[in-house]
Amino acid sequence: MGKNLTKRSEDYSKWYNELVVKANLAENSAVRGCMVIKPYGFAIWEKMQAALDKMFKETGHENAYFPLFVPKSLFEAEEKNAEGFAKECAVVTHYRLQNDPDKPGKLRVDPNAKLEEELVVRPTSEAIIWNTYKGWIQSYRDLPLLINQWANVVRWEMRTRLFLRTAEFLWQEGHTAHATEAEAIEETERMNGVYAEFAEEHMAMPVIQGVKTESERFAGAVETYCIEALMQDGKALQAGTSHFLGQNFAKAFDVKFATKEGKQEHVWATSWGVSTRLMGALIMTHSDDNGLVLPPKLAPIQVVIVPIYKGLEQLDVISEKVEPLVKELRAKGISVKFDNRDTHKPGFKFNEYELKGVPVRLAIGQRDLENGTYEVARRDTLEKETVPMDDVVAKIEFLLEDIQTNMYQKAHSFREENITEVETYEEFKKVLEEKGGFISAHWDGTNETEEKIKNDTKATIRCIPLDAENKEGKCMVTGKLSSKRVLFAKAY
Amino acid sequence: MGKNLTKRSEDYSKWYNELVVKANLAENSAVRGCMVIKPYGFAIWEKMQAALDKMFKETGHENAYFPLFVPKSLFEAEEKNAEGFAKECAVVTHYRLQNDPDKPGKLRVDPNAKLEEELVVRPTSEAIIWNTYKGWIQSYRDLPLLINQWANVVRWEMRTRLFLRTAEFLWQEGHTAHATEAEAIEETERMNGVYAEFAEEHMAMPVIQGVKTESERFAGAVETYCIEALMQDGKALQAGTSHFLGQNFAKAFDVKFATKEGKQEHVWATSWGVSTRLMGALIMTHSDDNGLVLPPKLAPIQVVIVPIYKGLEQLDVISEKVEPLVKELRAKGISVKFDNRDTHKPGFKFNEYELKGVPVRLAIGQRDLENGTYEVARRDTLEKETVPMDDVVAKIEFLLEDIQTNMYQKAHSFREENITEVETYEEFKKVLEEKGGFISAHWDGTNETEEKIKNDTKATIRCIPLDAENKEGKCMVTGKLSSKRVLFAKAY
Known part of the structure; x- marks a missing residue:
């Protein structure tokens, strides 16, 4: 009995879907867009969790647990975040089912059990957590507050794919509060670094650390850091993000602290997360036409x-x-x-x-x-x-050591071979179509140009790499001056 | 600065509530009935999880993850379970919020985003899991299927108390499928035994293993095993349950397997769970007027x-x-x-x-x-x-060893001193009122008598102990013959 797996070269997307199901990692469920993570897939996720959790604890974080539901009104507090997250979500409006008087054996929503205020199933927990932190933070002695939560979240995605984009997914979300801007930025960078280390050391998946452009930023963030990986089909995958939230949430939820000098100031915040999407990244980075290839550190x-x-x-x-x-x-x-x-x-x-x-x-x-x-x-x-x-x-x-190293090196070589520097928009479009991968190009820094490129080609700016050299050039589209290259790609 | 904790002798309930908050274990949230588990409380729960998870794996179980939502119609499949669980629950009816056109800055449910079928936030996962198992089980070679899930569940409780009864709580739920009735019963008993071992060895909390009467059984179960502990105020607490589900769910979801002889038969099922309620049990078993007393094995x-x-x-x-x-x-x-x-x-x-x-x-x-x-x-x-x-x-x-042992022995002595054998209903009521604790008495085995006792005294049958001697007696209420004593108590 063969594996009957579609070849990557034939249909990469089909290969992925088949592999996830045939290797017993996950499957679709009776609930639209929600997956069942099967024991073998979950065992890999548990190994990821254990490694990440250890790294979080070693960097001083503690775990806690906040409610699944967020009252609608809490989302109204931080406008941009609400715009970004409170829209496509699961809304609980009632708290009871009853026997349907018209249909024996059937249930219906009890019309008398309507909630006074609708509850949103958390798409992310900034709102509920910052509403809670208000009670936890009074003085500089309460800071920094370094908390992580492992949880399920729900975003009502219309087109879903196992692990990569599901209505419900599992993730961790760190939420920290700091006395100073500098400390919060340091934390944001530290945690992005932790993600990069995890991806490279455990997943054997090379990543590029960078920051997002304004249009790709987390809703409510001042700056979004990310790690970006390259899949075998030449598309990029955002594997983790770490956000510097400034004082946006502290102001929205009125979280102030008394400084050593006795002044009242708003605290500075970060949040950061990775999810079961990493499973998709792991599969697409290493696996072949015979099936999964797992790095020894994550193999059950x-x-x-x-x-x-x-x-x-x-x-x-x-x-x-x-x-x-x-x-x-x-x-x-x-x-x-x-x-x-x-x-x-x-x-x-x-x-x-x-x-x-x-x-x-x-x-x-x-x-x-x-x-x-x-x-x-x-x-x-x-x-x-x-x-x-x-x-x-x-x-x-x-x-076991050699395979871990070899897998990283192989993926790293592939990634390096698939970063192309271009000077002109024509070249950009040609490379994008014929080769894919990351394209390093000058961009004038405006939303308009970014938007035009996206509309023309479906490529987005994946990140402005942290290690990008400051070297002047001209935007490939408008010819305006640009101070450094950014990375474009089509992305998952 | 003192601890200002209410004394147990003054108001046990107030003492408990204060202790949970002052020791930074948990607090109420902005969402009715949902708690925030704070880092110190969560660290204890993580130790419980780790110990239990290890025991589950040692007994051959694997973890998996099933969807948070259960389509309403799946609950209709197993009638008794629906009666018991699908009623007081959070119901998702819509999948979008939008800006309220009448109230700037406010959100409202998008009336055009109504779900075709309502989704219930899982109160327990038998329905969604058995609907999934149908695709996983074809032959005797697929059995036994031994799966556990760590998850959040929601039951719309009207009166809630931190850890003891909350609308959302964390738990694990094991769901297993077997080829024979005997194997399923063996599994049910094994897992109840695992719970008892965990409670006694790790929590230093003595428990009585038993089975529930029909009226206290899990909805959909043929037999419910349990572990029952005694709190310091003389009330009992059900700390874990393990259910033999017979073929009820297999029939409801049409899960059949081909036997070695090629016959098609319905599989036999169990489910078993413990929850963050154990945190309440841990606190109330050991703590004193100065605060928490933690067994070394679970102390962060x-x-x-x-x-x-x-x-x-x-x-x-x-x-x-x-x-x-x-x-x-x-x-x-x-x-x-x-x-x-x-x-x-x-x-x-x-x-x-x-x-x-x-x-x-x-x-x-x-x-x-x-x-x-x-x-x-x-x-x-x-x-x-x-x-x-x-x-x-x-x-x-x-x-560290001596404290663990001493705490168990102290709790065990207390429990033993607070099991009282009675012969008459008068005596029963007197002991219940003056002393509390477990009361061991003969009962005629009928729902009616059990119900009468509950209505008269608020005491329920906690369990029929597994080690109860077969010794004839007369029901303390009706005088009818009884073959063994059962344990009554007021309970959390």
């Missing part, structure tokens, strides 16, 4: 061992060899599965673990027993070799 | 060290002594805080950590420096002693 199963045998007696002999190895690997913190199911053939299992992206696969059959070897295959390059049993643990340890 | 800070000094120079000398100790304790996996804040006096700090239930407190001042000692205080008994610096690590390790 790092090593799988498949026995090749005739008859249960031989399986017993193999099991005797394998079990001490399993034990030894587990003691080293390596997640290993010995797939001794007698209901499936080795070929079926090989396919399954290739599809599921297990980084290292061991096979052991009659000849290996005779020679004291394992066949060791790595998922990233599909290379196989025969390894003496005595060396297999060291080999596995080496491979 | 296990050891706090408070320096007593005059001038920052002396603080430096103390810090030099303390820092290697902090390092040594952390290396042993002990969570320790050195509170060297110069903005607060030692007395303030002592009060604060007593209020927050930190199990072990060390103090170190001038005399300790001279003598090479620490003052070591344990939170459970408030005992203090002077310990040579060389012995302090061993002392702390001893105390």
Whole structure:
């Protein structure tokens, strides 16, 4: 039984959708736009969560939990945020169902159970959290306030895709309050840096750190930092954002603190988040026509061992060899599965673990027993070799590190090959159409030009890279002076 | 500054509410009935989650995530469950807000954005999950299906109390599918046992395992197992439930599997859950008039060290002594805080950590420096002693174990003293009024008698204990034959 996966070169989008479902990561549910995250997909997300949560705690943050619902009126407080977020959302208007008197066995909304004020299912939690912080912050001694929440949020998206854009998704949202502007900006940058480190170290996914242009900024933010990654089809994906909110929310919710000198001042705020969208980014960065390719640091199963045998007696002999190895690997913190199911053939299992992206696969059959070897295959390059049993643990340890590094390097090379500098708009359009990827170009800094480019080509400014050189040039569209290049791409 | 906590003997309920807020565990939010779980409270909940999650995984379960929303029609599928759960709930009827044309700056529901079918915010997820399982289960090879989800749920409670009863709460819900009735019952019992073990080993809270009577059963269950704990005010608290669902949900959602023999059969189901209600149980089991008392296994800070000094120079000398100790304790996996804040006096700090239930407190001042000692205080008994610096690590390790054990034993003694066997209904009412606690009595097994007792006294049957002796007796109300005693109590 093959994997029957559409090839990336044929239809990248179809390949992605099929892979998510066939690798048992997620599926659509009975609720429009909401997904079910299946155990294998959720196990990867749990590994992401654990790594991120550790990094948040190491940078001084604590977790808390705020309500799922936001009263409509709280959204009215911060105008821009309301414009950006309170619109396409799930609205709770009633608090009771009752038996439908006209249709036996059916339920209906109880018309007498209408809420006085509608509740919005949180699309993001700035409003409810800043309304709460008002009670928590009185003095400079209460600052900085460094809080994160892991939660589900809902945005009523019309066109949804598993992991990439769903009506409900899981995320974390950090919300911090500071005594000074400088501290808040430092925090915003720090957390964007944490995201970049996570993406590169754990997901093996190179990212570019930058800031958004005004039109791409978070609604209510003064500055939005982001990490941008490049997918294999040449489209960019925004993988995380970190916002410097200035005093906008503090003013909207009247959150002031007494300074050391006894003055009353509004606090300075940040918020930052990554979501289950990272799952989409992970899949599209590394996977191939045979299925998922997972970086060892995020793989729920790092090593799988498949026995090749005739008859249960031989399986017993193999099991005797394998079990001490399993034990030894587990003691080293390596997640290993010995797939001794007698209901499936080795070929079926090989396919399954290739599809599921297990980084290292061991096979052991009659000849290996005779020679004291394992066949060791790595998922990233599909290379196989025969390894003496005595060396297999060291080999596995080496491979888990090497695969992690190799995956990063491969993705990094691809990314570097797909950043093109252009000088003219003609060149820009040509590269965009023929090659895709990031295009580095001069832009005059106006919303109008940005809008024109988007309308002409569907490409947007992904970010102004933090490490962009200050080097004068001329806007490719208007010819006006520009102080640095920005990165354009079509994006998810 | 004292803690100004109401005494338990004065007003237990007020004591509880004050403690939850003053110890920074949780507070009410702007949304009726929904709480904010503050960082200190959430840190305890995270420890509970981690311990439970580990136990679930060790018993073969995997985590997944299902949608927040349940289409109304799915609730209609399982009649009893709909009766029990789909009624008092948050109902999403619209998917958009818009600027109110009549009130500038205000938002209103967009009347054109009405959902075709209302969505219920999950009060529990059997309906959406079983609707999904239909696609996952075809053959006996797909069974057992052992899945857990950590999620928020919403039930529109009219009278709410922090942690004990809130409109939104956090919980885990296990949902499993099995090939045989016996396996499903075994799973139901296993998970109730996991809950009991968690309560006793981690929360230091003794529980009684039992089954519910028909009238107290989960809506849609064939049998509901539970763990019941006793609070210090003599009221019982249901701390977790595990349900054997028979084939009710499989039939409602038409989930069948092919047996080894090729027959089509409906699968057998269980579900089981514990929630942030456990936080309420933890607080009410152990805490005292000085504040929280936390078992070491769940304490976010296990050891706090408070320096007593005059001038920052002396603080430096103390810090030099303390820092290697902090390092040594952390290396042993002990969570320790050195509170060297110069903005607060030692007395303030002592009060604060007593209020927050930190199990072990060390103090170190001038005399300790001279003598090479620490003052070591344990939170459970408030005992203090002077310990040579060389012995302090061993002392702390001893105390963390001893406090855990002592707290369990204290709660267990209290519980045992407050189980009273009665023979007559007069005696029952007298004990209930004067003493409270669990009352063990014979009952004729009918809903009518149970209902009468509840109406007369507000006491309910908490459970039929699993270890109840089969010993004939007469129902205390009707005098009819009864085969075993059941446990009554007033309950949270």
